[in-house]
Amino acid sequence: xxxxxxxxxxTVSVMCIxxxxxxxxxxxxxxxxxxxxxxxxxxxxxxxxxxDKVASELRDVKFKLRKxxxxxxxxxxxxxxxxxxxxxxxxxxxxxxATLKSExxxxxxxxxxxxxxxxxxxxxxxxxPDSPYKVAQTALLMENIIPAVKRHAEKLKANxxxxxxxxxxxxxxxxxxxxxxxxxxxxxxxxQALLDKxxxxxxATNNDLEAKEITIQGISLKAKNLEELxxxxxxxxxxxxxxxxxxxxxxxxxxxxxxDDGEARLPVSGIVRVAYHDKDDVGAESKGxxxxxxxxxxxxxxxxxxxxxxxxxxxxxNIIIIEHADGYHSLIAGLEKITGSIGDHVKSGxxxxxxxxxxxxxxxxxxxxxxxxxxxxxxxxxFSDLG
Numbered sequence: 001x002x003x004x005x006x007x008x009x010x011t012v013s014v015m016c017i018x019x020x021x022x023x024x025x026x027x028x029x030x031x032x033x034x035x036x037x038x039x040x041x042x043x044x045x046x047x048x049x050x051x052d053k054v055a056s057e058l059r060d061v062k063f064k065l066r067k068x069x070x071x072x073x074x075x076x077x078x079x080x081x082x083x084x085x086x087x088x089x090x091x092x093x094x095x096x097x098a099t100l101k102s103e104x105x106x107x108x109x110x111x112x113x114x115x116x117x118x119x120x121x122x123x124x125x126x127x128x129p130d131s132p133y134k135v136a137q138t139a140l141l142m143e144n145i146i147p148a149v150k151r152h153a154e155k156l157k158a159n160x161x162x163x164x165x166x167x168x169x170x171x172x173x174x175x176x177x178x179x180x181x182x183x184x185x186x187x188x189x190x191x192q193a194l195l196d197k198x199x200x201x202x203x204a205t206n207n208d209l210e211a212k213e214i215t216i217q218g219i220s221l222k223a224k225n226l227e228e229l230x231x232x233x234x235x236x237x238x239x240x241x242x243x244x245x246x247x248x249x250x251x252x253x254x255x256x257x258x259x260d261d262g263e264a265r266l267p268v269s270g271i272v273r274v275a276y277h278d279k280d281d282v283g284a285e286s287k288g289x290x291x292x293x294x295x296x297x298x299x300x301x302x303x304x305x306x307x308x309x310x311x312x313x314x315x316x317x318n319i320i321i322i323e324h325a326d327g328y329h330s331l332i333a334g335l336e337k338i339t340g341s342i343g344d345h346v347k348s349g350x351x352x353x354x355x356x357x358x359x360x361x362x363x364x365x366x367x368x369x370x371x372x373x374x375x376x377x378x379x380x381x382x383f384s385d386l387g
Contacts, residue, residue, distance in 0.1 A: 054205055061198045062350060068191045069351040072298045075184050076269040080294065082177045089170045096163045103156045188298075191351060195339050202341055212342055220313050227374045230321065230329055233308045264382045265349060267302045267332050268293040268366045272386075276378045287376035288331070288369030289386075295364060296357030301346040302330055302368070303382065310338045316367070320352055328382075331369040 223229035274280050274290035309321040316333040340352040355364040370379045380386040
């Protein structure tokens, strides 16, 4: 009864409020709601502007990274050519040195013979004259020795001139090597500044990056082999998409991977030492390529795609896995440092890591494997220069 009475009193009091007062309150409430909506809309616009600015900055950094990576790769290719020419010149110089040494010995022997003949006094030859046959033989010997000495001297002179030219070429190539090496160091310093900037931007726009990396590392520990790792990574990616869609965070379809963003290039500048299906160091049939690169050589994304995995895995060591379109994946192993991040979309030629840089490993080797739907395939299907 008390509740009923209170309700009646409240109802009567409300009915007693003038209608114009109620209208005024409703208008005030409506204005407040409009203001809140306006504020939210403004905040959304500001957030969108910030996002667009960061996205634009990231695109700019990535463009500069690709440009820098291309310049470094070109420099490394030229350095490799220079080093190859230096090796050939050094071998030629060593061969010429050996030939000159042999020629000098022959000339010295001939000169000694002539010197012995010169030192024989005419009186001795008159006192003990040889038989006509011996005299004729000596004359014939003298007739043959002098032209032989001349021939050896001419050959020696020609080889000395060749050696001088080879030495000049060698000095020029070594100077070029020094200059290009200094230029490469400067390029790498600039590249590192860009990589640091990219990492800051990417980390700032991916708050859950650390959690993702922990999840991915957990998956890698459970995976028995590379095929299983790739399959589990794909499953985790699909679960993440479904989670974001369920939370209404991801309203658009996932980005379609694109490999047609530039020419497909091998991940490192160097010489292919083991080709696809060749026998590797342990006598097994290789499922990929073993490429001998330069110490500290730059590693690039061979094709456009999404980085799915970075870190240590089984016998492969420190690796990076990039997902491409049409079920293709690139496995790149043998890196000392990885500069790409999980979830990052990279384009062909974008720097993703470096080879070991140590005097103990002057010619580090990188292993590259191309897979389609989990099965290794011949990389020549994507890299025309492999034939």
